[in-house]
Amino acid sequence: MRRIAIVGAGQAGLHLALGLLRAAPGDYDVLLVSDRGPEEIRAGRVQSTQQMFAPARALERAAGLNLWDMETPWIEGMRLTTADPPGVAARTIAADLEAPAQSVDLRLKTARWLELFEEEGGRAEYRSVTADDLPALAAAHDLTLVASGRGDLGGIFGRDGRHSPFTAPQRALAVLYVHGVAPHPRWPSHMRMTGCPGVGELMVLPGLTLSGPCSMLLWEAVPDGPFDRWRDRPGPAEALERSLELMRAWAPWEYERCAAAVPTDAGAVLTGAFVPVVRHPVAEVAPESYVLGMADAVVLNDPLTGQGSNNAAHCADQYLRAVLARGDRPFDRAWMHEAFAPWWERARHTVAFTNTMLRPLPPHVRAVLTAAADRPAIAHRYVNGFPDPAGYRDWLLDADRAEAYLAALG
Numbered sequence: 001m002r003r004i005a006i007v008g009a010g011q012a013g014l015h016l017a018l019g020l021l022r023a024a025p026g027d028y029d030v031l032l033v034s035d036r037g038p039e040e041i042r043a044g045r046v047q048s049t050q051q052m053f054a055p056a057r058a059l060e061r062a063a064g065l066n067l068w069d070m071e072t073p074w075i076e077g078m079r080l081t082t083a084d085p086p087g088v089a090a091r092t093i094a095a096d097l098e099a100p101a102q103s104v105d106l107r108l109k110t111a112r113w114l115e116l117f118e119e120e121g122g123r124a125e126y127r128s129v130t131a132d133d134l135p136a137l138a139a140a141h142d143l144t145l146v147a148s149g150r151g152d153l154g155g156i157f158g159r160d161g162r163h164s165p166f167t168a169p170q171r172a173l174a175v176l177y178v179h180g181v182a183p184h185p186r187w188p189s190h191m192r193m194t195g196c197p198g199v200g201e202l203m204v205l206p207g208l209t210l211s212g213p214c215s216m217l218l219w220e221a222v223p224d225g226p227f228d229r230w231r232d233r234p235g236p237a238e239a240l241e242r243s244l245e246l247m248r249a250w251a252p253w254e255y256e257r258c259a260a261a262v263p264t265d266a267g268a269v270l271t272g273a274f275v276p277v278v279r280h281p282v283a284e285v286a287p288e289s290y291v292l293g294m295a296d297a298v299v300l301n302d303p304l305t306g307q308g309s310n311n312a313a314h315c316a317d318q319y320l321r322a323v324l325a326r327g328d329r330p331f332d333r334a335w336m337h338e339a340f341a342p343w344w345e346r347a348r349h350t351v352a353f354t355n356t357m358l359r360p361l362p363p364h365v366r367a368v369l370t371a372a373a374d375r376p377a378i379a380h381r382y383v384n385g386f387p388d389p390a391g392y393r394d395w396l397l398d399a400d401r402a403e404a405y406l407a408a409l410g
Contacts (some may be wrong), residue, residue, distance in 0.1 A: 001049045002030050004323070005141040008148030009034035011050070011309050012295035013107065014113040015146070015316035019063055021120050023324055031123045031141070038111040038176050042210060046177050047106040049216045051075060051191065051205060051306040052224075054099035055388035056313040063317075067112060067290065068104050073206035073213050075101040076189040083196050086250050087279070090372035095383035101191075103207035103216060105177070106309075107267070131156050135286040143323070143331040146283075149297040157279035157293045161349055169199060169273035171302055171357040174219040174230040176239050177207075177268040178261035181215035194251040197245045198360075200227040201249070201304065202251055209264050217243055217258075220304050223273070226250070230271035236263030239271070255377070278351060281340040282333055292336040294319060299347045305358055306386060307350040317325040318343040353389035356397060364402040368395075371406060378409070 002039035004020060006013045009032055020028045036044065052060070060066045070182050077096040084090045118124050129137075131152045138144045146153055181204065184190065191205040201220040206213065223226030227250075240263055247255035263269070279298040282290050295312040329335070356365060372378040385392050395405040 001027060003029045005031045005033065005137050006142045007033045007137070007144070007146045007153065008297070009114050010110060010147060010295070012310065012312035012316045013147030014110055014117060014311060015063065016320055017066065017117050017122055018065065018113060018120070019180060019316065019340065020323065021117070021122055022064070023320065024297055029123070032117055032129065033125045033129050034114065035126070035128045037126045041111040041114070042107050043267065044107060045270050046175055047270065048303060048308060049103060049175055049205060049207070049218045050106055050205065050309040051101050053101045054315070055387050056310040057102060057176050057269065059313045059317045061125070062323070063160065065113065067106070068208055068211040072102045072104055073104065074189055075191050075205055078186065078386070079187055079190050079192045081192070081194050083154060083194050083250060086196060087252055090155055090254065091370065091380045093369060093372045095376065097378040098384050103205060105207065105209040108210055118396045129153065134291055135289060138285050139291045141276070144291045145293045145294055145319070146291050146297050146303045149300065156283040156285065157281065157298050160280050163278035163348065165355060166276050169223060169275055172221040172223055172228045172230055173271065173303065174239060175270045176210050176217045176236065176243060177214050177264040178217065178240060178258070179211070179214055179264055180261040182256065182257040192254070194254060195232055196250055198222060199225045199250070202247070202254065204254060206253040211264055214264050215261070218303065219243070231326070233271050236266065236268040239269040240351065274300065275393045276300055276355065282336045290333045292335060292339065297312040299351065301350055301354045304359055305350070305354045307354060307389070311347050311350055314346055315343045348392065349390040351406065352397060353392050362399070364399040365396060368402050375409065
């Protein structure tokens, strides 16, 4: 029996842990280390907006982890509005998704997955882990994976400067879950984003939380700008009051729908900021003793483009297949890099896309998105690139290809 330790009980760590137990019963002794138990997770704060696109949902479905499909509202499309000047809609890009997305509160999802892990024979330890704890974990297991970047854990993986252009947060973030948002009369199941150039973005999307269907608000504030109102870490009621104030001035069409909203619960708000970064996937924690990083621990994207939870699901699936294929051979440093490479081949495109959208848009991207507001075919292609941003390299992110694409459309 192979002994495997996973540090971190989020989207990636739990998906992988349950996958190992179910794929080869009795072949893997899996230890999952979490800083909180299921009830603490449910009683805690929201963690993200976690819009899961169809390819990632398919991985959950194949793993038997899609436990909330019948309760969760579908996200059937996207409406992306530019407000310029403030409070005035200059243009809108709108299209249906070819396959719908969903958002399930990670408190609901990971708490239940953690219970399932123990019910199905996994070992869980509830304690905080620091970098100093990793040598002992690695020595006691055939393979140790780090699926959390909390505390000093992310720092054990060296920064990859080739793919990490930022040294400071590009957005100050606020997530708020609410009940009582009036649906859009024509697009009740679309994710709606309002972007204000140089100021930031507001996203409103349907989802499922502990108390049922809800709406999730995500503020992406350019630091020190008008949207940057969250540094004092307001509670849910104050965060909602500030949200409505900002909507009234910058996105009045959203204020009209959100005016009667109320926070879903006492943990309905999360605020903060972080530096988007790509780290090297393997860390030496003791002489000739290595651990493998996964998901946000090594590829940390800003949530602007909704890639984080999708990356986590794809990472878990890729690592699961790599572990199963390894058989009885050692999980050595070379294997760790080999396991990471196929996932990075996908994840690197999410990094390139997200980093592009965080900056002032280059002229060729701006030209495509301006055309998309008037050309449904372009809007459809753009919106349906979010589930797998690799396709953007062929027509959106490269200046010559973008120009050729627009020219071919006439």
